[in-house]
Amino acid sequence: MGIYLGINIDHIATIRQVRGTDYPSLVEAALLCEKSGADSITLHLREDRRHIQDADVEILRGKLTTKMNLEMAATDEMIAIASKIKPQNCCLVPEKREELTTEGGLNVTSQISKICDICIQLKMSNIIVSLFIDAQKDQIDAAKQCGAAVVELHTGHYANATNEAQLTELERIKIMATYARSIGLQVNAGHGLTLGNITNIAKLPEIVELNIGHSIISRAIFVSLGTAIQEMKNLMIDARQ
Numbered sequence: 192m193g194i195y196l197g198i199n200i201d202h203i204a205t206i207r208q209v210r211g212t213d214y215p216s217l218v219e220a221a222l223l224c225e226k227s228g229a230d231s232i233t234l235h236l237r238e239d240r241r242h243i244q245d246a247d248v249e250i251l252r253g254k255l256t257t258k259m260n261l262e263m264a265a266t267d268e269m270i271a272i273a274s275k276i277k278p279q280n281c282c283l284v285p286e287k288r289e290e291l292t293t294e295g296g297l298n299v300t301s302q303i304s305k306i307c308d309i310c311i312q313l314k315m316s317n318i319i320v321s322l323f324i325d326a327q328k329d330q331i332d333a334a335k336q337c338g339a340a341v342v343e344l345h346t347g348h349y350a351n352a353t354n355e356a357q358l359t360e361l362e363r364i365k366i367m368a369t370y371a372r373s374i375g376l377q378v379n380a381g382h383g384l385t386l387g388n389i390t391n392i393a394k395l396p397e398i399v400e401l402n403i404g405h406s407i408i409s410r411a412i413f414v415s416l417g418t419a420i421q422e423m424k425n426l427m428i429d430a431r432q
């Protein structure tokens with residue numbers, strides 16, 4: 192089975208926000224991503240608006256030719272925005288104001304009734320709901336119970352680990368991807384993936400889509416955005432063969 196690549200463009204918005212300029216253009220970047228092989232565009236509208244802005248979500252919704260995957264916190268404000276903009280996919284992620292980046296998965300087990308309600312509301316807007324969770328059985332079961340169609344397994348711990356510890360994380364993701372698939376969930380994965388650590392994750396046959404941003408945007412400094420995307424996609428496809 193094939194494997195899809197979603198490009199996270201938050202990090203392009205970060206460059207713009209740090210100077211308050213109107214460049215680099217997120218529309219130009221997103222369209223170039225799509226032209227270069229991205230299967231979807233991921234953007235995280237953080238509560239503190241540190242990179243993606245509300246207007247970006249609105250404008251990109253009318254321009255993307257693939258799919259928009261809107262990452263957002265499980266808050267009333269974000270649900271209202273998603274219900275208005277209607278991206279094809281919404282991924283609920285945990286957020287801490289002070290964090291440098293997303294540190295772990297959403298704790299679904301501790302807020303089942305709230306996440307259930309959000310899934311119902313988003314589904315009413317024809318949005319496919321994904322939950323960004325750690326590769327843990329109780330979180331996967333809770334995601335299923337809440338009615339999410341997709342889980343995105345957080346690969347940050349795998350990406351940050353080395354040697355034996357990384358293999359242990361890989362095994363955990365592998366077992367949990369198989370389990371999530373067996374109970375009817377679509378399995379995506381992402382966070383911290385690079386050209387150096389992608390192959391073992393992309394080899395897992397249950398994984399449908401990988402969302403990658405930071406390492407691709409960083410690599411683009413040296414080889415162009417289009418080439419950086421193609422390099423990653425080629426590695427993913429090679430891993431599947």
Ligand SMILES: CC(=O)[C@@H](O)[C@H](O)COP(=O)(O)O
Nearest residue numbers: 201235262284291292293382
């Ligand atoms: C949920 C996730 O993994 C991405 O949204 C990632 O967090 C994007 O980068 P920032 O953490 O810099 O917003």
Ligand SMILES: NCC(=O)COP(=O)(O)O
Nearest residue numbers: 199381382383403404405
């Ligand atoms: N959901 C993960 C994502 O969108 C990309 O994360 P990163 O590659 O920027 O760490």
